[in-house]
Amino acid sequence: xxxxxxxxxxxxxxxxxxxxxxxxxxxxxxxxxxxxxxxxxxxxxxxxxxxxxxxxxxxxxxxxxxxxxxxxxxxxxxxxxxxxxxxxxxxxxxxxxxxxxxxxxxxxxxxxxxxxxxxxxxxxxxxxxxxxxxxxxxxxxxxxxxxxxxxxxxxxxxxxxxxxxxxxxxxxxxxxxxxxxxxxxxxxxxxxxxxxxxxxxxxxxxxxxxxxxxxxxxxxxxxxxxxxxxxxxxxxxxxxxxxxxxxxxxxxxxxxxxxxxxxxxxxxxxxxxxxxxxxxxxxxxxxxxxxxxxxxxxxxxxxxxxxxxxxxxxxxxxxxxxxxxxxxxxxxxxxxxxxxxxxxxxxxxxxxxxxxxxxxxxxxxxxxxxxxxxxxxxxxxxxxxxxxxxxxxxxxxxxxxxxxxxxxxxxxxxxxxxxxxxxxxxxxxxxxxxxxxxxxxxxxxxxxxxxxxxxxxxxxxxxxxxxxxxxxxxxxxxxxxxxxxxxxxxxxxxxxxxxxxxxxxxxxxxxxxxxxxxxxxxxxxxxxxxxxxxxxxxxxxxxxxxxxxxxxxxxxxxxxxxxxxx
RNA sequence: GGCAAGGUAGCUCAGCGGCAGAGCGGGCGCUUCAUAAGCGCUAGGUCAUAGGUUCGAAUCCUAUCCUUGCCA
Numbered sequence: 001x002x003x004x005x006x007x008x009x010x011x012x013x014x015x016x017x018x019x020x021x022x023x024x025x026x027x028x029x030x031x032x033x034x035x036x037x038x039x040x041x042x043x044x045x046x047x048x049x050x051x052x053x054x055x056x057x058x059x060x061x062x063x064x065x066x067x068x069x070x071x072x073x074x075x076x077x078x079x080x081x082x083x084x085x086x087x088x089x090x091x092x093x094x095x096x097x098x099x100x101x102x103x104x105x106x107x108x109x110x111x112x113x114x115x116x117x118x119x120x121x122x123x124x125x126x127x128x129x130x131x132x133x134x135x136x137x138x139x140x141x142x143x144x145x146x147x148x149x150x151x152x153x154x155x156x157x158x159x160x161x162x163x164x165x166x167x168x169x170x171x172x173x174x175x176x177x178x179x180x181x182x183x184x185x186x187x188x189x190x191x192x193x194x195x196x197x198x199x200x201x202x203x204x205x206x207x208x209x210x211x212x213x214x215x216x217x218x219x220x221x222x223x224x225x226x227x228x229x230x231x232x233x234x235x236x237x238x239x240x241x242x243x244x245x246x247x248x249x250x251x252x253x254x255x256x257x258x259x260x261x262x263x264x265x266x267x268x269x270x271x272x273x274x275x276x277x278x279x280x281x282x283x284x285x286x287x288x289x290x291x292x293x294x295x296x297x298x299x300x301x302x303x304x305x306x307x308x309x310x311x312x313x314x315x316x317x318x319x320x321x322x323x324x325x326x327x328x329x330x331x332x333x334x335x336x337x338x339x340x341x342x343x344x345x346x347x348x349x350x351x352x353x354x355x356x357x358x359x360x361x362x363x364x365x366x367x368x369x370x371x372x373x374x375x376x377x378x379x380x381x382x383x384x385x386x387x388x389x390x391x392x393x394x395x396x397x398x399x400x401x402x403x404x405x406x407x408x409x410x411x412x413x414x415x416x417x418x419x420x421x422x423x424x425x426x427x428x429x430x431x432x433x434x435x436x437x438x439x440x441x442x443x444x445x446x447x448x449x450x451x452x453x454x455x456x457x458x459x460x461x462x463x464x465x466x467x468x469x470x471x472x473x474x475x476x477x478x479x480x481x482x483x484x485x486x487x488x489x490x491x492x493x494x495x496x497x498x499x500x501x502x503x504x505x506x507x508x509x510x511x512x513x514x515x516x517x518x519x520x521x522x523x524x525x526x527x528x529x530x531x532x533x534x535x536x537x538x539x540x541x542x543x544x545x546x547x548x549x550x551x552x553x554x555x556x557x558x559x560x561x562x563x564x565x566x
Numbered sequence: 567g568g569c570a571a572g573g574u575a576g577c578u579c580a581g582c583g584g585c586a587g588a589g590c591g592g593g594c595g596c597u598u599c600a601u602a603a604g605c606g607c608u609a610g611g612u613c614a615u616a617g618g619u620u621c622g623a624a625u626c627c628u629a630u631c632c633u634u635g636c637c638a
């Protein structure tokens with residue numbers, strides 16, 4: 001009986017290229033999880049999209065002399081290209097700029113309002129009389145009252161890292177014209193999170209305790225223990241989703257309230273015009289569907305409290321019906337780069353489009369899977385990348401495949417040989433192969449990605465040991481049946497590796513599927529050991545992975561240094 | 567300043583109450599089918615520091631130091 005799985009992945013902010021930290025934090029784990037479940041025969045819907053609103057984008061647009069929409073279009077196209085090349089297999093990847101999204105946000109807003117969970121309130125906000133507009137926090141510059149940094153912004157100081165309110169700044173001024181702002185009254189809507197405190201706590205304790213990752217559970221309970229505060233959900237800006245009620249044309253919905261709604265609107269968008277009978281309601285209203293959100297740790301409270309608060313509070317007699325809560329939010333920690341944290345402003349980053357110009361996707365997927373920041377921060381270094389590629393991917397796995405295929409090619413004219421009677425060694429390896437699929441599955445269900453890929457690679461090492469023990473290059477001279485049995489058994493182990501590693505390295509697995517002589521879709525295999533049948537013609541072996549040359553690390557380090565100094 | 571996570575072999579990390587582990591790297595040996603790949607053996611650690619609980623602590627508690635992150 002197939003299970004239904006909904007996977008929501010963090011929405012990247014369209015104000016710059018993607019870096020490796022974002023891939024390791026959310027997109028790769030989500031994709032591994034999705035591919036595993038699909039191969040298993042489960043019914044998966046994985047969605048995300050570009051978050052196109054918010055002041056960082058309007059600021060970026062002004063910086064580049066573009067309109068916000070042009071900035072969004074540029075990066076959205078780039079993200080789509082990255083997903084394609086890296087193999088991040090979204091069922092739907094959209095943006096927050098669609099009419100559908102606006103509609104869904106409006107429905108949710110009104111549903112919460114009906115329940116008394118959204119209310120208006122007057123307050124004082126920064127206003128520039130010169131530009132005749134309210135100023136978002138980031139549109140106010142000034143001197144930090146804590147450290148004296150002269151180029152602090154109204155939301156935080158980049159030097160001491162403290163978060164600020166705009167009016168705290170010394171010599172505060174408008175980011176656009178430099179005039180001194182004033183405080184002016186404005187009416188805004190607030191989300192009454194305080195009213196949902198107990199319902200959320202009960203939910204978190206019932207689904208999360210002992211199941212969620214410790215940091216996710218701890219972080220969430222911490223928020224709940226400190227007490228939830230109501231939060232403003234509208235702003236006096238032009239770039240964003242309009243309110244679904246009359247009389248507020250100059251206001252927009254604040255991004256944090258609107259962006260997560262994308263999980264729902266993307267599913268609805270995916271559903272439109274389908275003819276196979278699947279609909280978004282299968283994933284959102286069926287209580288048996290399991291929902292997961294893959295995000296970075298900075299997003300934990302928005303997903304476990306704010307977004308779930310919106311779902312919990314929404315009245316189920318609204319347009320959207322009963323909405324499911326997730327069963328798990330496997331947030332990752334952060335990835336650092338050569339021991340220092342990724343920094344967009346200082347350009348300390350490996351940008352994904354740059355990576356993809358120089359290297360294949362799977363070595364990156366492999367390294368980031370084997371060293372994923374699941375339970376603690378992890379570090380990306382080019383030295384490790386080089387080592388993992390050459391010593392593990394090429395030497396252990398790639399070479400295993402290559403030596404077995406070459407031996408078969410040479411001794412059996414490239415046809416899968418029929419096995420004779422199996423001895424204990426043969427049976428042990430075949431048993432290990434199917435056991436590995438079960439072990440990897442168990443790890444991925446948790447999910448524990450590092451553990452999963454480690455178990456898969458252990459089978460490659462076992463198979464290498466088996467080959468050494470059986471020495472088919474020697475038996476080929478006097479015992480053809482023995483050689484046939486050995487190679488047939490080794491091919492079975494390789495077939496198992498193809499399946500076990502598919503979620504992590506789909507490109508390599510599909511190549512291997514073809515090398516083993518299959519012309520079917522790899523998805524037809526399912527999560528079982530499916531050895532190539534005797535007599536099947538193998539393709540002429542070519543290496544699965546490319547060995548990196550000696551200069552790789554030095555070259556990449558030089559690039560990093562150069563772009564940082566720029 | 568508060569909170570959280572972390573400090574374990576040269577490197578990357580696992581273990582989280584019962585004889586210090588893995589992978590890679592180093593050294594030695596075996597092998598030659600394979601992208602000089604594979605296999606075996608081996609060296610290498612006061613488990614940050616100081617106390618405490620316990621028959622027993624890398625693991626639990628307290629304090630201190632250091633790193634990173636979040637928040638004020």
